[in-house]
Amino acid sequence: MTAPGTWQPGGHPADVNAILTSGLACACHYAAVRPDCQALASIRYGQIALCARCDQRRSSLGKGTPPIRLPDPHVLLEVAAARDACQHAAAALRRAVTHARGAGHSWNAVAAILGVTRQAAQQRFAHDATPKIHDHLT
Numbered sequence: 001m002t003a004p005g006t007w008q009p010g011g012h013p014a015d016v017n018a019i020l021t022s023g024l025a026c027a028c029h030y031a032a033v034r035p036d037c038q039a040l041a042s043i044r045y046g047q048i049a050l051c052a053r054c055d056q057r058r059s060s061l062g063k064g065t066p067p068i069r070l071p072d073p074h075v076l077l078e079v080a081a082a083r084d085a086c087q088h089a090a091a092a093l094r095r096a097v098t099h100a101r102g103a104g105h106s107w108n109a110v111a112a113i114l115g116v117t118r119q120a121a122q123q124r125f126a127h128d129a130t131p132k133i134h135d136h137l138t
């Protein structure tokens with residue numbers, strides 16, 4: 001059994017764990033013990049940090065101590081989600097360029113679609129497009 005306030009990695013989404021492990025946000029006092037805890041603290045009563053959900057359930061804990069609002073940690077999750085979306089989009093773009101090259105389209109065509117120079121398109125994608133060790137960038 002884990003006592004309140006002793007947060008340990010695990011049991012939360014990976015991005016939540018990453019934020020807590022890196023110290024970018026405080027762990028909720030109940031992160032290790034309440035299944036419905038959001039883990040990322042958004043308010044603090046003295047030394048006790050709570051997530052929004054646990055703050056709603058708060059009864060006597062921190063009573064008489066003025067609350068200190070912490071920067072909303074969940075917007076960091078939005079950043080993480082947007083980062084993931086960018087990575088997925090980048091992977092989709094690499095696949096599409098590979099397909100276009102495989103279908104016989106020139107680097108000029110790929111570059112025109114991407115709005116970059118032929119050289120830039122090749123530098124960015126040529127190593128993905130062909131498994132050959134020395135691609136002659138045709």
Ligand SMILES: [Zn+2]
Nearest residue numbers: 028037051054
């Ligand atoms: Zn909580």
